[in-house]
Amino acid sequence: MRTDDFHLVRIVLIDSYRKGDIVAVRLDGHVNVNGINAAGKTTLLRTIPLFYGEMAARMLRGEQSKKAFTDHYLPRSTSYIVFEYARRGQLCMAVLHSNATGESVQYRFIATGYSRDLFVVGQSIVESNTQLYRHVEKHGFQCTRALTRSEYRSIIQNDVDRRELRSLAGQFAFTGSGSRLSHIDRIVTGMFVRAATFRDLRSIIVSSIAQDEGQLEIRDQRDKMDIWIRDHDAYVDIMGEAGRVAGLVEASKARASAIVSLSLTKGHLIALERASSTQLHAVKKELKALEEQVATERAQVAQKSAETRGRLSGQDEALKQARAQLERLDAQAKRYQDEQFENRAQDEERLPSVQADLEMQEKSLGALVGNQRSVTEEYERLELQADQRTKAKIADIEKDRAPIYEEIDRLKGDCEAHYQGLESVLRKEHERALHEAHEEARGYAERIGWLNGRINDAQASPELVMQKEAKDDECEKARCTLEQSRKAREDTQRARQAEKARFEDADRQLGRIHARLQEHKGALQGAMQMGDAAPGTLIHFLRAQVPDWRESIGKLASRELLLRTDLVPEIDEAPKQSLYGVRLRLDRIEAPWHAHEETIEARIAQLKSEIDAEQARHAAQESVLGQARAALDAAVKAEEDASRAYQTADERLRRLSGEQQSLKRQIEESRTRAKKQAEEERRDVAAQQKALELEIQQMQTAFDRTVRENAAARQQALNAIEETKRGKLAAIEATIQRERAELAAELERLKAERHRSLAAKGIDPDTLSRLETAITTLRATIDRIRKDIPVIAQYHVWLQTQWPQRPAYVAQVEAIETEVRRLKDELARIQADAERRNAAFMKELDALEKQEHRIDGELSAVRVRIEKLSHVREDADAAHADHDAAHTLAYLDEIKRTSESALLDAEKKIEDDVGVILRAFTKHRGTAPDRFYESYRSDLAAHSKRGREWLPAIQEWFASRHLEVRRVLRDGASLLGQTVDEFYDALRTFRTRTQSFSRELQTCIDSSADFEKITNVQARIQTTVDTLNYWPSIQALSEEFRLWVERQDDERQDDDLPHQEFCQALRRVSQCFERENTLSADLVDLIQLEIDLVENGRHVTVRDEKTLEHVSSNGISYLILIVLFLGFLQRVRKDAPVQVVCAVDELKNLDLGNTERLFNLLDRHRVTLISAFPDADPEVLRLFAHRYTILEERRIGSVVLDDDLEPAQPREEQSLGSTQFAQAEEPEGSTESVVEPDRLATTLEEDPDHV
Secondary structure (H helix, E strand, C coil): CCCCCEEEEEEEEECCCCCCCEEEEECCCCEEEEECCCCCHHHHHCCHHHHCCCCHHHHCCHHHHHCCHHHHHCCCCCCEEEEEEEECCEEEEEEEEECCCCCCEEEEEECCCCCHHHCEECCEECCCCCCHHHHHHHCCCCECCCECHHHHHHHHCCCCCCHHHHHHHHHHCCCCCCCCCCCHHHHHHHHHHCCCCHHHHHHHHHHHHCCCCCEEEEECCHHHHHHHHHHHHHHHHHHCCCHHHHHHHHHHHHHHHHHHHHHHHHHHHHHHHHHHHHHHHHHHHHHHHHHHHHHHHHHHHHHHHHHHHHHHHHHHHHHHHHHHHHHHHHHHHHHHHHCCHHHHHHHHHCHHHHHHHHHHHHHHHHHHHCCCCCHHHHHHHHHHHHHHHHHHHHHHHHCCHHHHHHHHHHHHHHHHHHHHHHHHHHHHHHHHHHHHHHHHHHHHHHHHHHHHCCCCCCCCCHHHHHHHHHHHHHHHHHHHHHHHHHHHHHHHHHHHHHHHHHHHHHHHHHHHHHHHHHHHHHHHHHHHHHHCCCCCCHHHHHHHHCCCHHHCHHHCCCHHHHCCCCCCCCCCCCCCCCECCECCCHHHCCCCHHHCHHHHHHHHHHHHHHHHHHHHHHHHHHHHHHHHHHHHHHHHHHHHHHHHHHHHHHHHHHHHHHHHHHHHHHHHHHCCHHHHHHHHHHHHHHHHHHHHHHHHHHHHHHHHHHHHHHHHHHHHHHHHHHHHHHHHHHHHHHHHHHHHHHHHHHHHHHHHHHHHHHHCCCCCHHHHHHHHHHHHHHHHHHHHHHHHHHHHHHHHHHHHHCHHHHHHHHHHHHHHHHHHHHHHHHHHHHHHHHHHHHHHHHHHCHHHHHHHHHHHHHHHHHHHHHHHCCCCCCCHHHHHCCCCCCCCHHHHHHHHHHHHHHHHHHHHHHHHHHHHHHHHHHCCCCCHHHHHHHHHHHHHHCCCCCCHHHHHHHHHHHHHHHHHHHHHHHHHHHHHHHHHHHHHHHHHHHHHHHHHHHHHHHHHCCCCCCECCEEEEEEEEEECHHHCCCHHHHHHHHHHHHHHHHHHHCCCCCCCCCCHHHHHHHHHHHHCCCCCCEEEEECCCCEEEEEEEEECCEEEEECCHHHHHCCCCHHHHHHHHHHHHHHHHHHHHCCCCECEEEEEECCCCCCHHHHHHHHHHHHHCCEEEEEECCCCCHHHHCCCCEEEEECHHHCEEEEEEHHHCCCCCCCHHHHCCECCCECCCCCCCCEEEEECCCCEEEEEECCCCCC
16 A cells, blocks of 8 residues: 555444454455355445445345344444544544434544554443543544534545535545545445446436536426416416507596486486476366366276175175085085995884894794794794785885975976076176177277377478577587597697607616616626635635636636536646647636636626616616606696597587487477377277277177076086985885895795704704804894984984985075176176276377376476486586477487497496406416505495496506516516526536546546456446426427527517517426426436447447346456446546445355456556455455454454465464454464365454453
8 A cells, every 4th residue: 555545444343243342354455254154244344335425224235224224233332333544644533333312323533543442441442422532532632523424424525515524524534635536435335235226327427427416406486487477477468458448448438428418418308307397287287177087987986896896705605605515415425425324224124124033033942942833833924924024114115205206396396496597687687788888889989980080290390490400500510619629639649659659668778777787786696606616616626726727727717617516626746738638828818807806806896886887777767767657647648638628529519410310300200290199099999999899799708608507507406306316216126125135035044944943853953053143143233223223313314304405505506606707797897897988088088188198208207217317417507498399308318328328338348348357457366467456456345336446547557557567577587587597508518518427437447357258348328318308398498588588688679578489488397397396307317328348259238237137147247337336436536546445245256367357457446345255265365465254153263375374474464353363462362273175274363352
């Protein structure tokens, strides 16, 4: 090892690898660790990447990863991992221990080499968190505070950006001050884990290219973009309605004109009302007497109608009672039927028969059991009795037929008399009403003849002709006034357009000044950044390390290059006055301003002065803009005054023209008015005549219908009486037939009993039982019949007294219904007659009544119109002036309708257009137009005028306020466009730097690396930036942004907002943002790595891990990665004298030839290998400077080849194996030699110093 280099000396594990022991492994030469499986070889090797700053948790694999790193390596507060290393001959230590809770790893640097006394006091190990710092300081050596992994990593790699860490990096970094070992931990770890993914390789590449830790992103900009897009859309939407403003102004003028016209109209209506009231008063006097006569007539009709209604009410009540009586009778009949009273009544009639049967059965029983009489004689007697009894019953039943016939004849006679009398009354009433109707029809015919004589022509009124001539003169004067007003309006319009052009030019000038001010502020920020360059930048290094850099590199390096932090500058010990072999005459190139602190300060002062000047110009231009706005407002007001004067003159001419046409129409109308009135009255009388004829037809039809209904009711009543007769006679016949059937059954029964009795010579038990059962049944029947006798008696009374009255009840209901219909028809006729008489009476006074009605109707219409115009203040002069004949109600109606229509149209247009504009204001909530709307909403909400209240605010927006929003949008577009442009430029730069990195890596990969079967290993690196889904979007936005900036620089451009293409591109970029509101580029994913090599003379390209695994053997594949890693190391380390220790697990798959080539390659690249070679051949072991084996319980022994065992062999080889077995000083204890089958000797020396 050179004394001016940087190299690891050894690693010491205290109370870590073995509990309570101190284990040390030399690292100042290639190291081999041997041992059985699971002995702890890999556990030892995994500590090596920690020195370079690798994350501790990343070194755990498999089951180990379920616990914390400290649980495995630093389980106690006395556990340490110590790396002793040399910095140009000066020994230092990097110490790892657990924190106070034992959950994470902490790091310290100690400014001296390893000594047991620094960690052990007596037989106790110093505790890391409570004693180590004071203990080391007590020995007179510097010990840093506990550092985090990121702090330790930045110090050991000399890649610091914090001021407090820079001094520590100067003391403890593993490289010189002019170089960095950025991300060397990833390279060393990649070589160790062997299964390094291509992503890990790409990550190492990215870390060497980009300054953004592998990630480029636009963070927290989507919301700003969306807000700007919404603001811009809102601005475009609202400004798209600018064309409506002129229409709103015209609509507002039209509304004012309509209100003036309505005010005059109301005044004229008031004058017309006054004239009509006077005329109406005179007519009413004449009508008063006639109205009294009409009232008397109406009273008489009302009295007659009331009398008829009274009779009708009485008949309605009688009908209600008759229907109730019939319904009660039918309900009683249904109850008797449901309770089978007819059958029960028949059972009562059978009571004597049942009693006789009982007697007979009892006698039969006596005959059966007695010996006094003959059986035959007894049964003959019983048969005779049964026959006589039945004949007697039938004779009694036949007596009921005669009363039935008598009752039915009486009911039919009553029914015929009732219906004949009713028809006679109806016919007399019909004839009377028909006579009255025919008389009234003759009166209508006479009236029509009289009206035909009244129809003639009428002449125009001379007064109307004179008034029209005067109106013609007024119209001619009004036309002259209108022409003068039109010329004055055109002059003010030209003046307003000139002031508007001045205002817009002043606003554009203010925008340009604002843009220059922002540009100067950006330049000032850049100059201040150069003046206070951060540590780690190239300019910071040059200022600190290269005094005359301003006269060399300072003349060529750009400001952006000087501010970069990824260039890792270092001092070339043998500088040449050339640039990559090209010599330049730098004395002919002036150093730029950013090369000298003085010029930077001068530029900062200059920029501040220019900013002050621009701010002054900005304020002055704002004043100019304010003056231009005031002049524009004055011009607008003058134009509005002239427009109002023109509008007033135009309205007067139109009003006079309307009055002129009104008089002309009145002249034409006066010639035909009388004729039309007569024709209208004739049409009315003809219509009444036709209605009367129709009424006569309806009276005849109603009478015919009533007669038919009366006949139908009579027939229905007779049918009901006949049906009652048939029912009663049928009941008598059924009773007779039942008696005869019962007799036959009884005789048959007696005959059977007699035969059985004669056949038996004794008493038959069955016959005796049957007779006894029959006697019991007959006695029960007799008891039931006797109980029913009272209710059956009531049934017979009802059947004889009430039920026969049902046909009469039915006839009564139908008669009353007929009377009710007749009274209703009579009432209708009374009312119709009254209406016809009233109409006839009024027609006789047609002339007077027509006049009264016309005047009153017109007066009412005038008052209604005045009431409808209550919201309009009348013109006082017009209201008090004499009535103008031209101002007829029709004319004023037309003026009112036209004015109201114009007012409604104007208000609707105002309401609709204001609604459209307000919706445009609020279409995008939260935007500037919406905020403008909200600033007025609360104040204007209480004065709702269907949108009119918004007119001043809308005019204010389109006149001036939108310009402020436009300036904000312009500034926002500049900021957002610049952000995306910088992001796009960073990706383009990354693409360019990747290409440069690929070329540089080609020069750093050792082309002489030549292994068996594998030669010419090279790497090719490309980017996939162009395939990013958002690449076209940000590219398009960047292009549109730059075009817009160019247009901004062109003062001839009037539109200072980005064009629609910019907005569309920004919208597409916004849509590309991810959920986290970030547009990011994982630079690792944008790298494509390809490894080219020659395998057995065959060219092979490797693009992923799987392909690499299939290239020759596993060991050869790993050699390919080592060549690539060495290229990475060389590019990071460059010419810095840093000896790197790399751990490699199990290289047993390599043959001796390739192993020797690998060691030669590592030596050329200043790389020390610590590797586990289980069962290695002696030839391979000879390649290692230090050889260890791990025995049981993780005891470490030195491995000595037998041909090295010479008497003069020094003890140093054995003294550094393990403090447990061999220390630098002469240890005490025993030595054990073990001879293995491969002729290796393992020397074990016990350590008595166990702590």
